[in-house]
Amino acid sequence: MLNSIKPKARTVFLYLIVPVVFFVFTVFVPLVTAFVYSFFEWKGGPKKTFIGIDNYVQLFHDATFWQSFGHNIYLVIACIIGQIGIAFIMVMIVNSKVVKLKGIHRTFGFFPSTISAVCLGLIWNMIYHNQYGIINWFLRLIGRDDLCKVWLNEPKLVMLLVSIPLIWQYIGYYMVIILSAISSIDTEIFESAEIDGANGVQRALYITLPLIKNTMLVCITLCVAGNMKAFDNIFVMTKGGPGTASMVMAMYGYQISFNQSNMGYGSCISVGIFVLAMLVIGGSQALVKLLTREKEA
Template identity: 65%
Template structure:
């Protein structure tokens, strides 16, 4: 019966041909082009000078690139805790018996992730504005004028400031993923644990977390990949400033390629983003899988 309704191989190939072709054209072709142009000194015009791996040798010694890489790693760490961690806690709260209108909470939580990242950046730029921003207005209202700052021009706190919009926007996105994983867990497990006297924290740590840890691994992978190529929020809020204190790798590549017209070196930075992202994602996955295997053996 299954063979009777299964489409022929050429039909399957026909359905998949154009999506695969589009994926190759939009992902692998630009990557191959960037790798090719990274071997040249190219200012964007018709003339290119082949220089081999000189751009890569320059990249290894480029302190701004490695500073930007550190900022990306900071955003990854902040968003893994802020996005996935908070999403996990909020999902547990929404799933509790005390919360009503669960569907409304889920919809409102997911809504920010549907807004353009540039809009989010501009909204939070107004929130942190020195003269008319909500943060400074509130500090003045409660009598804390001494705490009023030019938030977008403070080198010591600027990375925390730009991380807040990222965390706020995508909490709902990870809530949907985690909620779908928890929904697939048999409800009897929670009922039995509650009868046995397990409180909410114990159920979260010893029951929910082990059962959905593979879904959480997917969330961590998506979070790392997304924050290693973050661009829109930073561009809208700070343009990488003050100085290079909030610069990230994708923005640095943009600056080199289009503002300084160094397309060859900008392509090299893009390849650097690709390689460092793969290494970081692979390292995170190995750590999580090692923890998962250890907990399973235990």
């Protein structure tokens, strides 16, 4: 009887008013403000000069910005494969009958995502350190001193090296999401497949994955959104260097806005990040849905 009682519209409105106001003032207002400022030449003081779309023309021809966008795409691809892919494999292992104490595995898997990104950046900075880092220490231990190098100063390797901490940090986060989705699947489906002779890989690919495709789509969306605004780990580890070899869009916007005090162009970069992030998220969702339909057909 209680379940049939619906709250009044006024009650729902009162519950929603605080989060909606909070959202408007923390997300919508800054976005609109950045869009307005992007049409001005503004150094951060009271004086602003309206310059129309000049900032957007400059952005379109800015090679560093597009290089940074390419680095963000690299992070997106690496983290979709690394974070979500490894998380799915680990969930299959944790959910198997072989592994015991599943609660401990879930707790320790999720733990890295609770640590501050700045702290993780400092930790991995020490791991990559040319004198005291564990990588060069191991290479010296096995007598391969010739392979030791200043790892974060290698332009060809630096994006891979800054991707590894990001992947490691959020594997457990996606594990929890995928585990919760799998727990809602009727166990009789897996038991029937096992009786029919399906092995673990077949059950994962042809039963589990199709049944949790909506959850996987959410994971991909979160992963794309998070890596399109990546900043803190990379800022601590490389500050975009060497040169611009690990520069990402958010860091480029930060440098333009605060290091060069060019708030107008920095606002333009922020709008560019927002638009490109929406396009990449929409494109990734459309691609996943298209691939899913082809498999179903």
